[in-house]
Amino acid sequence: PNLGPDYQNAFDAIFPDLAKKYDVVLYPFFLDGVAGQPGMQLEDGLxxxxxxxxxxxxxxxPTVEKVIAAVPGDS
Structure with a gap:
């Protein structure tokens, strides 16, 4: 966001566009509910x-289980 709205909009579209192009599931932000939450990060804050x-x-x-269940063939 510090590089301006045009840059942010272009950047934010990269991974959804790739997921659509290659027909793969996108989990947008794996640190959702963790980033910035006290006790959820080590002392390094990262x-x-x-x-x-x-x-x-x-x-x-749940997303991983759906992806696995959608794989064709015997599991």
Missing amino acids: HPSVEGVDQIVERIL
Whole structure:
């Protein structure tokens, strides 16, 4: 956002466009519910804590399960 709205709009479209082009599922932000949340990050402020990883897994798991279930063939 600090590079202006035109740049942000172009950047924000990159991954959704790629997901559409290659017909793959996009999970937009895997740190949703973790980034900026007290106790969810290590002291470096960048990496998730154990609790943060648990939150990431809890949130992303339904999407991952849907993707796996959609794979053709025997599992």
